[in-house]
Amino acid sequence: MYSKIDSIFPFTKYDFEDAYNRIQVASDFLYDTVRNNTFNYYYQFNNSAYYQYNPLVMFNFELNGIQTKAYSTYSPSNAIGNCKTAYFIIPGSNNNQTTALMKGYDYHNINCYIKNELKTMGDVYILCKPLEDYRALIWNSKKLNSGNYVTPGNLSFVYNYLLANNRPYGINYLIEALAIIKH
DSSP states (O other): OHHHHHHHOOOOGGGGTTHHHHOEEOSSOEEOHHHHHHHHHHHHHHSOTTSSSSOEEEEEEEETTEEEEEEEEEEOOOOSSOOOOEEEEOOOSSTTHHHHHHHTOSGGGSSSOHHHHHHTTSEEEEEOOTTSGGGOEEETTEEEOSOOOSSOOSOOHHHHHHHHTTOOHHHHHHHHHHHHHHO
């Protein structure tokens, strides 16, 4: 379990300094074929999952000699003409907010179905944070969370473990976000 957590969160707080300039984007976005096959099945036969085919993409990047991936969803624009605009959404704090944004529920979508609204003007990418949504880590039949977002209380095991090892949860997903933005 520790080696899995360490591989998901490779960056320390010191890696964040000037990270945007030091990130090397290794490829264009790649469709996450294995996971997309499952999502496509549920969309085709149940009109569910993320309500589109092939919604999951990943980006290979390197920072300070560490090669890893960043993950997001991708919803192509339905704007008329040759669209050269992209929107990037970093979900807020709560469980599985990428799913909420893709499906149009929860607090991100109070005023409108934000993903569908943005698709009228450009492509939409939504960051998938580590340990959330399709990146969840299941251990002993339970999802390991980085924290309890809903009610104040003790920090989760993962959050404490990352802090004790100088690899804050937030630093890692922000570095992933920078890699996607740099792409």
